[in-house]
Amino acid sequence: MPTLPINEAALREAMRDRRYWQPGHPERERYGAWVTEGWQALVAAPDQGADTVVHVRAYERRGPDGDVIQVQAHTRGAPPRPWENQPNPEWRAQIAREESDRDGGDHGYGLRGRTNLDALGRYQMTPVALRAARWRDSQNRWSARARAAGVASDADFLANPSAQEAALNDYLRDNESQMRALGVWSRIGGSVEGMRDGPVPITASGLAAAAHREGPETVRRYLAHRDQRLPIPPSVTGRGDLSKFNQVEARLRNFAATPFGGGLSR
Numbered sequence: 001m002p003t004l005p006i007n008e009a010a011l012r013e014a015m016r017d018r019r020y021w022q023p024g025h026p027e028r029e030r031y032g033a034w035v036t037e038g039w040q041a042l043v044a045a046p047d048q049g050a051d052t053v054v055h056v057r058a059y060e061r062r063g064p065d066g067d068v069i070q071v072q073a074h075t076r077g078a079p080p081r082p083w084e085n086q087p088n089p090e091w092r093a094q095i096a097r098e099e100s101d102r103d104g105g106d107h108g109y110g111l112r113g114r115t116n117l118d119a120l121g122r123y124q125m126t127p128v129a130l131r132a133a134r135w136r137d138s139q140n141r142w143s144a145r146a147r148a149a150g151v152a153s154d155a156d157f158l159a160n161p162s163a164q165e166a167a168l169n170d171y172l173r174d175n176e177s178q179m180r181a182l183g184v185w186s187r188i189g190g191s192v193e194g195m196r197d198g199p200v201p202i203t204a205s206g207l208a209a210a211a212h213r214e215g216p217e218t219v220r221r222y223l224a225h226r227d228q229r230l231p232i233p234p235s236v237t238g239r240g241d242l243s244k245f246n247q248v249e250a251r252l253r254n255f256a257a258t259p260f261g262g263g264l265s266r
Contacts, residue, residue, distance in 0.1 A: 011038045081107065082161040083122075086169070088261035091205055092123075095212060098251075099124040109161045112154070120157055121164045123212070125171065133170035145170075172208060178216035179207060184223060192226035194249055200226070205260035206252035213251055214244050222248040 015021070019031035083092040100108030100122050108122035119126050130136040135146040142152050149163040150156060157163060179185040187202045194200040202223075210219045222245045225233075233241035 008042060011035060011042070014038070082109075082165050083107075086165055086261075088205075088259065090259050091208070091255070091261065092165075092168070094255065094258050095209055096122050098209070098213075098254075107161075109164055110158045112158065120154060122161070123164065123168050125164070125167060128215075129171050129212075130167065132174045133167050134174075135167045135170065171212070175208065175211040175216050179211060179219065182216055182220045184216065184220050187223065192223055193229060194226065194253075195232050195245065196249075200249055200252050201256040202252065203256050203260070205258045206255040208260060209251040209255040209258075210248040213247050218244050219248055221245075 014031075014035050017031070019025050019027045022028060025031075083089050083096070086092055096108055097103070099119075100111045100114055102108035102111060102122075111121060111124070113119055114124055116124065116126050120130075125133070127136060127140055130146075131138070131140070135143055135151070137143045142157075146152070146157070146163070146167075149166055150160055151163050157167075176185060184207060185204075188204050188207065190202050191199040192202065207219060210222075214222075221241070225241075225245065233245060235242050
């Protein structure tokens with residue numbers, strides 16, 4: 001479950017929320033108990049100070065008056081993992097399972113070559129992806145953008161989870177920009193008839209996952225193929241359209257219900 005950092009300032013702000021002070025509010029008891037527990041956690045923290053942070057397990061549900069209830073219980077201990085501070089942590093966790101498939105240890109950040117001999121890290125970013133993200137230049141050298149993040153070699157990249165998250169952000173932005181230009185992104189909310197098993201929903205999460213695997217142009221070609229209800233492409237040696245379209249369709253389906261979040265477009 002994702003965690004939220006809470007410090008003294010955040011708790012003081014929480015005390016100004018009407019769920020905390022308004023008599024008769026349906027969430028007053030629960031919310032007040034959480035604020036109290038937050039203060040108790042801060043008091044018990046080994047390092048005291050205004051910047052002391054405890055982490056809380058977060059959830060969202062709506063109370064009877066429509067307020068979103070976000071905090072369930074507090075925990076002290078390890079800080080959020082690198083992907084949990086990003087706009088779409090659930091999506092990143094799922095794409096990492098697809099790409100690096102390593103939940104423990106270094107969570108795949110140090111992995112090389114699971115899906116492709118040249119693929120790097122938790123999200124198995126290929127040279128093509130890193131060039132699209134502008135982390136490699138046209139000569140496949142690490143770019144000034146990468147060096148500014150402390151990456152001048154493959155080893156640097158594999159040892160730097162924060163850099164991998166930043167590179168993924170840049171890659172997601174580039175893929176979204178391309179899909180907007182190709183007319184793909186505007187189709188979010190619709191569906192196409194799949195090659196198998198009926199309609200395939202088109203969501204931001206699914207498009208991002210499919211483009212991460214096969215690239216925006218292949219996603220466009222898949223959608224055009226399904227719009228025309230063309231026959232399933234023939235099986236060929238190597239990676240032909242059948243293999244690529246199968247991957248696109250699978251990711252559109254598998255990621256359809258995964259929250260994608262925002263904050264990446266610019």
